[in-house]
Amino acid sequence: MEVRSVVQGRVVDIVAAIGTSVEAGDDLVIVESMKMEVPIQAPQDGSVTEVRVGIGDAVEEGTVLVVLG
Amino acid sequence: MSAESPAPRPTGWEPELAELELRTRLVQQMGGPEGVARQHSNGKLTVRERLDLLADAGTLREFMSLMGSASYVDGELRSLTPKASVDAFCQVEGRKIVVAGGDFTVRGGSGGGGHGGLGMELSASRRALEWRVPYVRLLDAAGGSVRSFEEIGRTYLPDGNSFTLPDVRLLRAVPVVSAVLGSVAGLPAVNACVAHFNVMVKGTSQLFPGGPPVVKAALGYDVTKEELGGSEMHTTVSGVVDNLAETEQEAIAMVRRFLSYLPSSVWEMAPRAQTGDDPARREERLLRIKSKDPRRAYDARQLVECIVDRGSFFEIAPRYGRARTTGLARLNGYPVGVMANNPMFGAATDVAAGEKVARMIQLCDTFHIPVIDFADEPGFMVGIESEKKGIERAGARLVITTCDSQMPWATVVVGQLYGVAGQCHHRPTGMFQRYAWPSANWGSMHVEGGAFAAYRREIESAPDPEAKQREIEKRLKDLASPFRTAEATGQDIIDPRETRRLLCEFVEEAQPILRSQLGPTAVPYRP
Numbered sequence: 001m002e003v004r005s006v007v008q009g010r011v012v013d014i015v016a017a018i019g020t021s022v023e024a025g026d027d028l029v030i031v032e033s034m035k036m037e038v039p040i041q042a043p044q045d046g047s048v049t050e051v052r053v054g055i056g057d058a059v060e061e062g063t064v065l066v067v068l069g
Numbered sequence: 070m071s072a073e074s075p076a077p078r079p080t081g082w083e084p085e086l087a088e089l090e091l092r093t094r095l096v097q098q099m100g101g102p103e104g105v106a107r108q109h110s111n112g113k114l115t116v117r118e119r120l121d122l123l124a125d126a127g128t129l130r131e132f133m134s135l136m137g138s139a140s141y142v143d144g145e146l147r148s149l150t151p152k153a154s155v156d157a158f159c160q161v162e163g164r165k166i167v168v169a170g171g172d173f174t175v176r177g178g179s180g181g182g183g184h185g186g187l188g189m190e191l192s193a194s195r196r197a198l199e200w201r202v203p204y205v206r207l208l209d210a211a212g213g214s215v216r217s218f219e220e221i222g223r224t225y226l227p228d229g230n231s232f233t234l235p236d237v238r239l240l241r242a243v244p245v246v247s248a249v250l251g252s253v254a255g256l257p258a259v260n261a262c263v264a265h266f267n268v269m270v271k272g273t274s275q276l277f278p279g280g281p282p283v284v285k286a287a288l289g290y291d292v293t294k295e296e297l298g299g300s301e302m303h304t305t306v307s308g309v310v311d312n313l314a315e316t317e318q319e320a321i322a323m324v325r326r327f328l329s330y331l332p333s334s335v336w337e338m339a340p341r342a343q344t345g346d347d348p349a350r351r352e353e354r355l356l357r358i359k360s361k362d363p364r365r366a367y368d369a370r371q372l373v374e375c376i377v378d379r380g381s382f383f384e385i386a387p388r389y390g391r392a393r394t395t396g397l398a399r400l401n402g403y404p405v406g407v408m409a410n411n412p413m414f415g416a417a418t419d420v421a422a423g424e425k426v427a428r429m430i431q432l433c434d435t436f437h438i439p440v441i442d443f444a445d446e447p448g449f450m451v452g453i454e455s456e457k458k459g460i461e462r463a464g465a466r467l468v469i470t471t472c473d474s475q476m477p478w479a480t481v482v483v484g485q486l487y488g489v490a491g492q493c494h495h496r497p498t499g500m501f502q503r504y505a506w507p508s509a510n511w512g513s514m515h516v517e518g519g520a521f522a523a524y525r526r527e528i529e530s531a532p533d534p535e536a537k538q539r540e541i542e543k544r545l546k547d548l549a550s551p552f553r554t555a556e557a558t559g560q561d562i563i564d565p566r567e568t569r570r571l572l573c574e575f576v577e578e579a580q581p582i583l584r585s586q587l588g589p590t591a592v593p594y595r596p
Contacts, residue, residue: 006391006415032364033415034448035364035447035515035517036416037364037365038366038412038415060454061454
């Protein structure tokens with residue numbers, strides 16, 4: 001499933017690299033928005049099959065950040 | 070009592086009573102067994118099943134129930150199809166309401182079926198207005214139909230406002246709730262929003278002025294009902310519907326719950342409940358939810374749930390405008406409206422969050438319940454997307470709604486409080502109390518970004534501009550302790566663990582003020 005940013009901002013950290021197994025609620029990517037670091041979390045268990053953004057990228061609300069398999 | 074009680078003596082009224090019984094039985098059948106079966110196979114309940122879920126047992130009192138389309142042979146009644154709605158008084162948690170339940174099994178819930186005129190009985194909405202009781206719509210209707218042109222042999226001017234007027238007046242008088250329980254188009258779709266709260270059901274309910282065939286005819290493209298006006302669209306993108314329910318049962322439970330926090334009308338006080346939660350309860354967890362690292366986001370819902378009476382938080386519009394969490398809750402049993410910036414969704418008030426908060430303030434003002442505001446406000450959302458949506462006009466609406474409101478209001482500054490959005494957590498009039506946690510920091514704008522704008526010449530002319538900017542920023546940040554503000558202005562800084570006790574006291578003190586404000590507000594509620 002595609003995991004999307006809930007805010008617009010800038011990617012400051014990619015916590016879960018490709019291949020990482022994650023549980024629902026784990027942080028995947030950190031997006032900085034309006035001086036807050038917003039963790040984008042896994043909505044369900046799975047493993048990271050794609051990371052579509054890099055550190056420093058500007059993202060919109062709804063931009064796909066990672067794909068969970 | 071004797072086993073064989075004697076048959077009552079005939080009075081002569083037996084035929085009329087039998088006809089009343091027959092007609093009552095016929096309208097109970099709604100649109101007939103086929104229509105009922107179709108309703109069920111579409112995964113929906115019938116209007117009568119819905120009313121059983123909404124009303125306290127045994128309290129349903131229908132009115133205008135014998136209205137419908139009848140056919141006669143030689144003056145004898147052959148059939149009676151009821152009008153496409155079941156209208157009734159009933160009780161919800163012991164308090165009277167009026168409900169108008171659309172019946173999709175009759176002509177797809179569409180109007181017509183009964184052509185009223187002189188002598189028409191009072192409509193459901195007029196009764197709610199005159200009786201001063203909450204009004205609930207169970208919407209499952211397709212709006213107007215061109216079939217009615219053939220029935221009346223002409224077309225008609227779309228003067229629906231003539232009978233929508235009471236619905237408009239209701240908004241400033243009694244709680245109004247719409248539950249969207251099917252494909253709802255036309256006027257009923259708009260009525261879904263002429264309400265203080267609305268809810269729709271995943272998969273079986275959609276909302277649009279015109280459905281897919283109308284879109285195809287007007288714009289030439291194909292779209293499904295769900296894509297066009299389903300719950301994904303309306304509870305996350307458009308914000309037209311507040312809450313999403315998984316089932317009709319859950320939707321109707323939400324309607325009951327929403328009403329439980331509100332008075333029956335603007336002339337009454339909201340009902341207090343026994344929640345059994347200690348008003349002086351201290352929550353150690355609050356010191357962990359708000360991290361020492363000011364950039365670390367937390368979920369405002371956790372913070373709210375720690376502070377209000379346990380289990381009392383009912384979130385409104387949780388999927389839309391998520392930078393602000395809004396809802397109803399209780400403090401020491403008294404209903405309150407809650408709003409909180411939610412850093413998990415960026416916290417900055419954008420157009421969607423601004424509209425949502427303005428509605429919450431108006432809801433509380435209209436029904437005389439205090440507002441409890443947890444502020445962690447970075448400012449209005451900046452950027453091109455925000456400008457496209459019109460952030461200044463949304464900001465203006467929020468400023469105006471804030472200043473125009475009168476109900477008691479308490480703000481707790483949890484973290485940031487910046488800019489004009491920060492100013493919307495303060496009201497310069499009426500019963501307004503502000504507390505700040507030691508984690509609070511504030512200003513007309515942020516030091517970062519703000520320093521360069523204000524000290525541009527000094528920074529640019531320095532031998533090492535970056536070092537100069539850092540030096541100025543440090544100087545400004547050293548001034549940012551909330552205790553320095555408290556020295557000068559008297560701002561109350563509190564131990565976060567005392568928040569619940571202080572807010573419970575505030576809400577208790579607010580009760581006489583609220584009583585003195587009963588009645589309609591000067592500024593009418595705008596959904």
